[in-house]
Amino acid sequence: MRALRAATSVVAVVLAAGMLAGCSALSPGERVLGTWGEGTGAADPHLVFTDDGRVSGSDGCNSLSGSWRAEDDALVVSDVAGTLVACPGVDTWLRGIAQATLSDDGGRLTVTDDAGMRIGTLDRAE
Template sequence: MIAQWGSEAAGQPSLVLWEDGRASGSDGCNRLMGSWSREGDGYLFSQMASTMMYCQGVDTWLSRLASARQVDGQLVISDAQGRQIGRLAPLES
């Protein structure tokens, strides 16, 4: 594992970047998986997929992940249109 952000608590988003270029995590309801690469001072995500469970009351914004960059220690998440959709704090391993 290279880094992880978010929370281990149920219903909360999390994201892990692995050395081999895999990305995995959860939007708080559904499992996420795909690939990541470095792009300048940020990250690009590709081939992202997720399970499709319905979870009432869970905001699944992280499932729209397309790119991210670190700002003040947090991971700022953007969608495919470059709009910021959320932030994740670092999670100590």
């Protein structure tokens, strides 16, 4: 009888842990919060996603800002505006952001344009 109670207790603990793990799974919208890119200087392509649905950053030359929302497994970025400084020799690919998806491990953000074409990636900042 004592062995049965012990086994039942172990099963209950395992089930509870599994349920808690499921509850702590973060949505793409929660996982994207924070800074993405090599740095936060004007010359470093980066994005910062905040929990109020705003995104800001730099395309490596110009500052950017806009809105974001989680939609299915993607992040839709809209209303992107930025400065228009001439940047000879700088690839301003990030200016074309329309959507982004997170890698399975949450460490890389893949950026796509309006046509759904991959235009670049940003790694999560440390």
